Amino acid sequence: MTKAPKPPPIPLPKLDQAPDAQRRRTMAAVKGKDTKPERVVRRIAHGLGRRFRLHRKDLPGTPDLVFARDRKAIFVHGCFWHGHDCKRGARTPKTNRAYWEAKIARNVARDRAAIQALEAAGWTPLVVWECETRDVEALTARLRRFLVGEDGAREVGRLASRE
C-alpha cells in the first residue's frame, strides 16, 4: 500500500486547437468527480470506520467528503487545478499561460472562500492534495488525526482488531 502507482500526467488541452465543446469535455474529465485521489481518500475514510456523503452541493465549495455528524469536510484537490505549492502544482502549460494562470488563481480564491464559509458555519474543513494521496500511510495517519483524534484512534484500533 505504500507504493501507489504513479498517476497519469494531466492532459492539458491545447486551447488554440480545441473547440469549446471539446475543451469542456476535457476539463470535465480532468476535474471529474471520481478521480483516483478521491478514491484513495474515500478508501482510507472507510477504513477508519467513518461514514460520509459525497459532493454535498448545499455546502460551500461542494466538499468531496462530508462527515455531517462531526461537521467535518474534506476537499481532495488536484495540484494543478488548485494551485498547490508543489512540483506538479507549479507546472504551467507553455501555451495560453495567461489563461491557465487566471483560471487557477480563480480556483484558489474560490477554494479559500469556501474554507472560510465552512469555518464560519462551524465546520472543520481539511484539504487533501493529490500529491499527498501517493503516500497512503502518511495520509492515513493524517486522516486519522483529523477524523478520529486521539481517543477515537483507540476505538478504531479495537474495531480493526475485531476483523
Ligand code: ZN
Ligand atoms: Zn501537490
